Amino acid sequence: MPSPIDDSLQARISPECPQETRDILYHAWGHDRSGLKKLLNERGKASIQDPRTGETPLHAAIRACGPADEPTEGEEEQEEDGSVEEAREVIQDLFLNGAIWNDVDANNETPGCVAYRLGRKALYNLCVDAGVRAELLFALMDGYEELSSGEEEDDNEDADEVMAEQEEAAAAAATAAAEAKAQDGDVDAEEPLKFIPPDANEIPVTSEEYLKSKLTYDDDKLLDSDLNGVMMAWETDIMRRSVAALIPGEEQGKRVLNIGFGMGIIDGMFADLKPSKHHIIEAHPAVLEHISKPDSKFGSEWEKSGPEEGAYKVFVGKWQDVVLQLLEQGELYDAIYFDTFGEDYSQLRTFFMEHVPGLLDQEGRFSFFNGLGADRRICYDVYTKVVEMHCADAGLDVEWEESDVDMEKLDEDGEGEWKGVRRRYWTLDKYRLPVCTFMG
Incomplete structure (x- = not known):
């Protein structure tokens, strides 16, 4: 049996996390829309990841809701609590700012996977709808691709540009983390810590x-x-x-x-x-x-x-x-x-x-x-x-x-x-x- 997943904030935001990434994740976790909007000032920030855990703002906003209560007898499903409505608004803001619906974390979970595991059906449906919009957009751009559980690649120039900017932002965050640790003598600043998805080495068959x-x-x-x-x-x-x-x-x-x-x-x-x-x-x-x-x-x-x-x-x-x-x-x-x-x-x-x-x-x-x-x-x-x-x-x-x-x-x-x-x-x-x- 696999070990239970630790969904606590302390477990998901690692000591190696750069301050900028940490601030965004904290605001997403706290469902602080106004504070988060001020931090999403550059393209790619909405999908920034903790270099150790792979936590994205989408993961954080969903995870902060915790598991849903079990439905009482006679109820088909439990009524959503107030935290879900707050999370919904934050998630919509993140998607509007370019958050990637199927980025995976170190547990090999997308934000939607977290929502499904926690029983947060409304948030899961938000992620499904975002995935549908993304795939239809790729279709309109003649940039089809097999749905991936990790980082996406696309031959379309516009998609390449977006991905390049996101990778640049992730690399900058990883470099900042490495430099911070290098000052303490822990790591070499030339070897930045960067999150690598669990399926990064998977080679698709053509x-x-x-x-x-x-x-x-x-x-x-x-x-x-x-x-x-x-x-x-x-x-x-x-x-x-x-x-x-x-x-x-x-x-x-x-x-x-x-x-x-x-x-x-x-x-x-x-x-x-x-x-x-x-x-x-x-x-x-x-x-x-x-x-x-x-x-x-x-x-x-x-x-x-x-x-x-x-x-x-x-x-x-x-x-x-x-x-x-x-x-x-x-x-x-x-x-x-x-x-x-x-x-x-x-x-x-x-x-x-x-x-x-x-x-x-x-x-x-x-x-x-x-x-x-x-x-x-x-x-x-x-x-x-x-x-x-x-x-x-x-x-x-x-x-x-x-x-x-x-x-x-x-x-x-x-x-x-x-x-x-x-x-x-x-x-x-x-x-x-x-x-x-x-x-x-």
């Missing part, structure tokens, strides 16, 4: 890197060369629910398109329903080699078994190229599923915004593996709202079918289902299955 990587199949998982879980057997129940949602009543003879074969879990379920058309798009050479093996259920014999030539087919290549071919051929599908690896949300959005309207029958259904931000509840909630908004832009309604995830073997890094897997990409006990249909 599609190009994934397609070049060596894959390893075993009975319950598919791993890339860096031991990232590409697909795992624990997802089988999710796939089963997805098929049931895409093809209600398990009706046979439907036209199916699946993007991303992986371990072939969902394609096996689709095949059991004897579709009239079953198309698969796969780009990874190792997966294609796996499909072509003599004992494969989806090799050349499967392709020949279709009701007509080309009805059952594995298309080789990136989906971005193959779907253009399908659109040119006028292909239509009753059920479309999307589950790729090494791609961020921008690629999924491109697919359902630009291609689903041309590929999906008017009465058809589209879904995808919803692992968006699934290593952190607040990111999962942010993506839920972002997907809803972008689906609406594409003329799609989205309904969420929520189901339990059995966490017995998924709850600890390196153990159970995660044994041999470098990083746990799922931490939530609920799965939201998206079911998208055309509006009207």
Whole structure:
């Protein structure tokens, strides 16, 4: 069991904290709006961090409220106390001054994570709304990125400028801390203390890197060369629910398109329903080699078994190229599923915004593996709202079918289902299955 988190002011504002940072954190902790506004006189100050604990003003304003009281019998939730209203106003001020909604502290918690753990639902919702605004802004600026639990990077020049200013402010604070300690002979002034997020060394996997990587199949998982879980057997129940949602009543003879074969879990379920058309798009050479093996259920014999030539087919290549071919051929599908690896949300959005309207029958259904931000509840909630908004832009309604995830073997890094897997990409006990249909 992990040690309980010490949420006290003394624990969160360290002795190494520079005076300027300390003053901002104290005012945020005390919900002193007027005093805090005077200190937020430069860009980046709203996201300044304690160099030891990673505490930001957002963390401090939320943490100062303490845990919410348990609801009394018959109440759905406890009425918020006065400190929450004060914190709400401070948090709004911080967001207006550029505070970053998903900065993490040394406990690997974002401000929203702290609010959720403390049971402060209203403050948690403020952080979710800020995350949604940020992601929509990135979309408008063509600066999409996978939701990160740490410091954000963005190719957009404006975003780079903001980040550079924030990093400059953090570096200045760290240098000041180091200089203060150096005067006491404790540290070298040339080695400033700077907060490093717990996931700072994590390297995101790109599609190009994934397609070049060596894959390893075993009975319950598919791993890339860096031991990232590409697909795992624990997802089988999710796939089963997805098929049931895409093809209600398990009706046979439907036209199916699946993007991303992986371990072939969902394609096996689709095949059991004897579709009239079953198309698969796969780009990874190792997966294609796996499909072509003599004992494969989806090799050349499967392709020949279709009701007509080309009805059952594995298309080789990136989906971005193959779907253009399908659109040119006028292909239509009753059920479309999307589950790729090494791609961020921008690629999924491109697919359902630009291609689903041309590929999906008017009465058809589209879904995808919803692992968006699934290593952190607040990111999962942010993506839920972002997907809803972008689906609406594409003329799609989205309904969420929520189901339990059995966490017995998924709850600890390196153990159970995660044994041999470098990083746990799922931490939530609920799965939201998206079911998208055309509006009207």
